[in-house]
Amino acid sequence: MEKMLKKTSQEYKMENIYYPLETKVLDVITETPTIKTLVLKPPVEIPFKAGQFMQLTIFGVGEAPFTPSSSPYHLETMEITILKAGHLTEAVHQLKAGDNVGLRGPFGKGFPLEKFEGKEILVVGGGVGLAPLRALLNDLFHNLNKYKRVSIKYGARNPSELSFQRQYDDWKKLLHVDFECTVDRSDGKWSGKVGLVTELLENTGIDLNNSYAVSCGPEIMLKFVTLKLLSVGFKPEQIYLSMNRKMSCGMGICGRCNIGPYYLCKDGPDMNYAKIQKYPDVFG
Amino acid sequence: MYQISQDRLVAAIKKLNHHYPIVLPIQKDTEYSLKFFGVDAWVDNQWKISPIRTPQPLKSFFYPPKQNVTKYPQSEKQVEKLQSLVIIGSKACDINALKIIDKVYREGDYPDPYYLRAREKNIIIASDCLDAGKFCACTLMNSLPYPEKDFDLNLSAADENILIEVGSEQGEKLLKDFFGDIKKASEAQLAQRDKNRQSVIEKLKEINREFQYFQSHQEAIERHLKSKEWKELSKTCVECGICTQICPTCYCFLLFDQPSEKRYERIKVWDSCFFAGYSRMAGGLTPRLGLADRFKHRFYHKFDSFVTNFGVEACTGCGRCSEGCMGNIDLRKVLQELEKKVVLLEKIELS
Incomplete structure (x- = not known):
């Protein structure tokens, strides 16, 4: 055991690419009635870039890809935020502090942060799609002086489904950072905006010549966010979409996540829209 | 290039089977199918090179339809425990296919340890196609009905004997250890082999006459x-x-x-x-x-x-x-x- 722990996470990964690293659940945070955040304590630090994803194993149930929602600068623990949507995530939501899960990864390329330097970054999230974006936000906030502006637009179905509510005020306080959210349907108590997240993209005041837009959410939302961004003047090259489709291997082999010649797991999951726009299966 | 009689080829394969499990095409009625035999389990004194590829692809012995890739707790021996196979009679289309899969499983960023192991350990004794099937189309896909490389040994038919071409160091060793004292092939036998190969190519061209492609x-x-x-x-x-x-x-x-x-x-x-x-x-x-x-x-x-x-x-x-x-x-x-x-x-x- 002692000897094993001396290996880096990369060495573990290359030894048997299918074998997950056993990892303890430190805490489970309930974000919304359908979204939970796992706080994990990997046995060795797993360095990752914002946007790269992990394969999470629930032993005996299965494995699925999730992007960490915590900061790439904070590696003692890793947070993964998960919506209850199917067989495996059902089991994720049963987890308690002290349980063990498995981690494989990280996989993918992550966001091209070097390209974002000196630019205004428009971050558009939908529902649990804010989770992968939170890793990006954590990275951007860590080096905030490198970026001109970070503008966050977030939408959820209803007020109870807004994730990370505990952090909005902190985000708003940061210099050159603005945050706005909306819900599709109000619950009566909600005093904020009601409408689709695309409505927040009308008058952003973003400098179209010096900016990138990044979005993550359900594919139907990605489609309409992309159309809206194009209609307000963004060029396809300026749009990055975090496309988190079904993946099994995570390394560009097993075949199900491809768009055109690209494998979302290997070449993404954060794809430049200009690269994928010509393919008919770009939005499912 | 060497030559061996049909009987002695069968004897050599039997000798190989004392040491290795083997996989080879077995004829049943008019069909050939790829069969696995454990050590010393193969008995077929009439075995001959199959005319064309079998319905089963060679890939099954490099990445099986179902493979346990992770046991708990992990054992480092799981990969090493994979046994070496001697695969006999593989055709060029299957060997070329392995080269294609290599690009993904062997040469990519994340090599598959099980596939790597099988590629390193498995021995391939290939063979020429002696005929062409109705659906065979290797010549349409810039390939040929006989392997030119990427085998350990290759078997070709010439007169009533079999010609053996060595394709690797491992093949050389195999020949020495299991095939006994064998003779070099004659010029006439080589000419006969080339004639056989050419006639299969002609047949393939005839079968695929109606298919012509003018662009990629x-x-x-x-x-x-x-x-x-x-x-x-x-x-x-x-x-x-x-x-x-x-x-x-x-x-x-x-x-x-x-x-x-x-x-x-x-x-x-x-x-x-x-x-x-x-x-x-x-x-x-x-x-x-x-x-x-x-x-x-x-x-x-x-x-x-x-x-x-x-x-x-x-x-x-x-x-x-x-x-x-x-x-x-x-x-x-x-x-x-x-x-x-x-x-x-x-x-x-x-x-």
Whole structure:
């Protein structure tokens, strides 16, 4: 055991690419009635870039890809935020502090942060799609002086489904950072905006010549966010979409996540829209 | 180049079988099929080189249809425990297919440890095709009915003897250890082998006479990315997925976890892009929802995106997909139809 722990996470990964690293659940945070955040304590630090994803194993149930929602600068623990949507995530939501899960990864390329330097970054999230974006936000906030502006637009179905509510005020306080959210349907108590997240993209005041837009959410939302961004003047090259489709291997082999010649797991999951726009299966 | 009599070849294989499990084509009625024999389990004194490839692809012995890739707790021996096989009688289309799969499983960023092990350990004794099947199309896919490299030994037919070509150091050693004292092949035998090979090539050309391609398959498919043509082409497909299972170059898989006594085990199983559930996500979204979309995806992957990513087509013309298809979909015809329609499209654009 002692000897094993001396290996880096990369060495573990290359030894048997299918074998997950056993990892303890430190805490489970309930974000919304359908979204939970796992706080994990990997046995060795797993360095990752914002946007790269992990394969999470629930032993005996299965494995699925999730992007960490915590900061790439904070590696003692890793947070993964998960919506209850199917067989495996059902089991994720049963987890308690002290349980063990498995981690494989990280996989993918992550966001091209070097390209974002000196630019205004428009971050558009939908529902649990804010989770992968939170890793990006954590990275951007860590080096905030490198970026001109970070503008966050977030939408959820209803007020109870807004994730990370505990952090909005902190985000708003940061210099050159603005945050706005909306819900599709109000619950009566909600005093904020009601409408689709695309409505927040009308008058952003973003400098179209010096900016990138990044979005993550359900594919139907990605489609309409992309159309809206194009209609307000963004060029396809300026749009990055975090496309988190079904993946099994995570390394560009097993075949199900491809768009055109690209494998979302290997070449993404954060794809430049200009690269994928010509393919008919770009939005499912 | 060496020569050996039929009887002594069989004796050499038996000797090999004292040390290794072997895999070789066995004739039953008019069909040949690939069979596995444990050490000392093979008894066939009449064994002969099969005329063409077997229905089963060679890939099964490098990445099996179902393989346990992770046990709990992990044992470093899991990979090393894989036994070496001697695979006899493999044809060029299958060997070329392994070279294609190598690009993904062996030369990629994340080599598959089990595949690597099998590639290193398995011994390939290849053989020339002595005939051509109705669906054989290697010559259409820039290949030949006999292997030129990437084997340990290759068997060819010449007069009543078998010629043996050495293709690797391992092959050289195998020859020394198991084949005994053997003679060099004569000029006449070599000439006979070449004549046999040429006659199979001629036969293949005759079989595929009606199929002619004037542009690259990649160009033709690029023009059909959004075309409605796929619906027509896939109309008799019953989504059985056999074309992907018996294809020697199809390599897609699914990792499947199941509980075990100790905790869990992870199984890697062959998957097929023809199945609707293949890319279906939690929540129900399926990026390639229609059969025509999935049908297109298979051709797109083999003849377009694989070329973009690796510089070669993922097809060796073995013809298994066309032969096995219950809907009588012939790959050669599909490619030809696509090209014909491109010519039509261009004519319309010109006018």
